[in-house]
Amino acid sequence: MKATHGVIRVSDVGTVTSVHKYGTLRPAWRGVWTCRSQSCGFRKVWRPFSGKSGSLRGAVCGAERVRERPNGGGNCASPAPGSFSGMYDVMKRLQIQKLREAGMTPTEISGATEVSVRTVHRVGDEPPVTPAAVAAIGTPRVGMGRPSKVSEFRSKIESMLTADPTLKSGAIAERLRAAGCKAKKSAIYALVKVIRPADVPEGIVRFEAVAGEFSQHDFGEVRLRYANSETETVRFFASRLKYSRMVRVLVVADQTTETICHALVDAFRYFGGAPLISVFDNPKTIVIDRVDGKPNWNPAFAQFCAEVGITPQLTWPYRPQEKGSVENLVGYVKGFFKGRVFRDRAEMLEQLAEWHVEVNDRRACRATGEVPRVRMLAEANRLKSLNVPESGYALKWSRRVRTDGYCEFESRRYFAGMAAIAKMATLHVGQKDVAIYVDGQEIARHPRVPLNGHYSLLAEQREEIIKKKGVRSYAKRQIVIDLCPSAEWMLTEIRHRRPSRWEDEVSRIYDLLEKYGESAMIGAFVEAARQCVVGAEYIEAVLCGEAAVGGEQ
Numbered sequence: 001m002k003a004t005h006g007v008i009r010v011s012d013v014g015t016v017t018s019v020h021k022y023g024t025l026r027p028a029w030r031g032v033w034t035c036r037s038q039s040c041g042f043r044k045v046w047r048p049f050s051g052k053s054g055s056l057r058g059a060v061c062g063a064e065r066v067r068e069r070p071n072g073g074g075n076c077a078s079p080a081p082g083s084f085s086g087m088y089d090v091m092k093r094l095q096i097q098k099l100r101e102a103g104m105t106p107t108e109i110s111g112a113t114e115v116s117v118r119t120v121h122r123v124g125d126e127p128p129v130t131p132a133a134v135a136a137i138g139t140p141r142v143g144m145g146r147p148s149k150v151s152e153f154r155s156k157i158e159s160m161l162t163a164d165p166t167l168k169s170g171a172i173a174e175r176l177r178a179a180g181c182k183a184k185k186s187a188i189y190a191l192v193k194v195i196r197p198a199d200v201p202e203g204i205v206r207f208e209a210v211a212g213e214f215s216q217h218d219f220g221e222v223r224l225r226y227a228n229s230e231t232e233t234v235r236f237f238a239s240r241l242k243y244s245r246m247v248r249v250l251v252v253a254d255q256t257t258e259t260i261c262h263a264l265v266d267a268f269r270y271f272g273g274a275p276l277i278s279v280f281d282n283p284k285t286i287v288i289d290r291v292d293g294k295p296n297w298n299p300a301f302a303q304f305c306a307e308v309g310i311t312p313q314l315t316w317p318y319r320p321q322e323k324g325s326v327e328n329l330v331g332y333v334k335g336f337f338k339g340r341v342f343r344d345r346a347e348m349l350e351q352l353a354e355w356h357v358e359v360n361d362r363r364a365c366r367a368t369g370e371v372p373r374v375r376m377l378a379e380a381n382r383l384k385s386l387n388v389p390e391s392g393y394a395l396k397w398s399r400r401v402r403t404d405g406y407c408e409f410e411s412r413r414y415f416a417g418m419a420a421i422a423k424m425a426t427l428h429v430g431q432k433d434v435a436i437y438v439d440g441q442e443i444a445r446h447p448r449v450p451l452n453g454h455y456s457l458l459a460e461q462r463e464e465i466i467k468k469k470g471v472r473s474y475a476k477r478q479i480v481i482d483l484c485p486s487a488e489w490m491l492t493e494i495r496h497r498r499p500s501r502w503e504d505e506v507s508r509i510y511d512l513l514e515k516y517g518e519s520a521m522i523g524a525f526v527e528a529a530r531q532c533v534v535g536a537e538y539i540e541a542v543l544c545g546e547a548a549v550g551g552e553q
Contacts (some may be wrong), residue, residue, distance in 0.1 A: 021534070033139065088115065090137060094129040096120055150176070150183035150191050159196050160389075165197055212382020214242035215271075216279045217264065219255050220330040222337045226344050234337060234348070238268035238329050245365040246271055246373040247356070249333050251349065257285040258395055262431060263306045265386065265393050268310075273383025277313050287314055300395055309387050394428035401425050406455065407436060413455035414446045418464055451518050452482050473503045476510040483518060486525035493534040508536040516543050 106120040173188045221235040239248045248267040259438040268274045287295040342348040399407040401420040406413040427436040436444045446456035466475040481488045
C-alpha cells in the first residue's frame with residue numbers, strides 16, 4: 001500500500017480495492033484511505049462485495065479530521081525534483097529557523113530551502129532546535145517495531161553476564177533455550193552484544209630505546225600485479241633498529257624457521273651488528289606454545305640464537321602494539337609495493353634496493369626528525385658482532401642414516417655412506433650446501449639442491465654404491481638413469497635394442513660420467529635424444545665435439 005501524499009489509516013471497515021488518482025492502494029487491505037492535504041478532501045470507505053462480482057459501494061465523507069502529514073502538507077501532486085518527500089531532519093529545520101531569524105521572507109526561505117511556504121511557517125512556529133538535537137544526529141532509533149521474543153529474557157542475560165562477563169554467546173543461547181526461549185540465535189546474539197560490558201582497553205606506555213638496545217622483526221606479504229599482467233604474492237621480512245630507525249627488508253620465499261634465521265643474519269650484517277635484545281611476535285616457527293605463561297621455544301631457533309649470540313624477546317600474546325614500530329614498518333613497506341608498478345620481479349628487487357638508500361640515508365624519520373644514518377653514528381658502536389662464518393649460518397638438524405646409506409631432509413636424500421647406517425647424523429644445512437657430521441666428524445658435504453633434484457651422490461661416493469657383487473651393472477645404470485629423462489630414454493633403448501651388450505654399454509657410459517661429470521653428460525644425453533641416436537658411441541661423440549649424425553635410429 002502506498003500513496004504519494006496523505007495519511008493511511010487502517011480499520012476493519014471494508015476491503016480496499018481502488019486506486020485514487022493521487023495514490024495507489026493494494027488489494028486485500030481492510031481500511032480507510034484518507035488524503036487530507038490542503039487541496040484534497042478525498043476519503044473513501046470500501047465495503048466488501050455485496051454478492052455479485054464487481055459490485056462495489058463507496059461514499060465520500062470529509063467529516064473526520066485527519067492529522068496532517070509530517071512533511072507539511074501541500075497539494076497531492078508529485079513533489080518537485082530535488083525536494084524532500086519525507087519528514088525534514090534536524091538540520092533542515094535548523095536552516096529554516098536561522099534564515100527566518102535573519103529576516104528573510106517565507107517565500108525567499110521556501111526557494112532557498114526547497115520546501116513549501118506552509119512548511120516554513122510551521123517550522124518557524126516550532127521550538128528552536130537545540131544543540132542536543134543536533135548532537136543526536138546519527139543515533140540509531142530504538143524501540144521501533146514489535147518487541148523481540150528474547151526481550152523478556154533480558155534480565156536473565158544480564159545476570160549471566162554479571163556473574164561471568166566472558167561467558168560465550170553460544171552458551172547463553174543454550175541456557176535461554178533450556179529456560180523456554182523461542183527466539184532465533186541471531187536475536188539472542190544481538191541482545192547479548194548490547195548487554196555485554198564493553199572491554200576497556202588497557203593503557204599503553206610508550207617509550208624510546210637507547211642506542212643499541214632493541215631491534216624489532218616481523219613478516220609481511222603483499223599481492224603484486226606486474227606490468228606484464230603476471231601476479232605474485234611477495235613475502236618479506238622486515239627489521240628495524242628501535243633507536244636509529246634503520247630499516248632492512250628482505251624478500252623471502254616462505255616464513256619457516258630457517259628463513260627467519262637467514263633473514264636475521266642478513267639484517268644484522270646490514271646494520272653492522274646485533275643489539276642487546278631482538279623483539280619478535282609469537283609464530284610457531286619461533287615459539288611452539290606457552291606453558292604457565294613461559295614460552296616453549298622452537299628448538300632450531302633457540303639453538304640458532306645461542307650459537308649466533310642473539311637475545312630474543314617475545315611480545316605478549318595478542319599484544320602486537322608492543323612492537324608497533326615494526327608493525328608500522330610492515331604497513332609502510334606494503335605502501336612501497338602497492339604504490340609502484342613494476343615490470344617484473346627483477347625491477348621490483350632493484351627498486352627495493354633504491355628504497356633502502358632513500359629511507360635510511362636521505363629521508364628524515366618522522367618519529368625522530370633525523371636521518372637514520374645520522375643517528376646510526378651513535379648506535380653503531382653499541383652493536384655486537386655475530387658469531388657467523390662468512391659462508392653464512394647453517395642450521396643443525398638430527399637425522400638417522402637409513403639402510404641405503406642416505407639421510408633425508410626436506411624430501412631430498414644425501415648420501416652419508418654405508419658405514420654410517422643406523423647412526424645419528426647431524427646435518428648442517430646452509431643456504432647452498434648440506435654438511436653431514438657423524439660422531440663429530442664431517443663425512444660429506446653435498447649441494448643443497450642436487451643436480452637431479454632428488455638426491456645427491458658425490459663422485460667419490462659412487463664406488464661405494466657399485467662395489468657390491470651382483471648389482472654392479474644395475475647400480476651403474478641407476479646412477480646414469482637418475483641424471484635426467486633423456487638418460488633414462490637412452491638406457492631403455494639400449495636395453496631393448498642391444499639386449500646382449502647392454503652391460504658393456506652401461507659400463508662405457510658410466511666411465512664417460514666419471515670422466516666428464518654430470519653436467520656434460522646431461523647435455524650429451526639431451527643432444528642424442530634430440531637426434532634420436534642410440535648408443536654409447538654417440539654420447540662419446542657429442543662429448544668430444546664430433547657431429548653425431550645418422551647411426552642407429
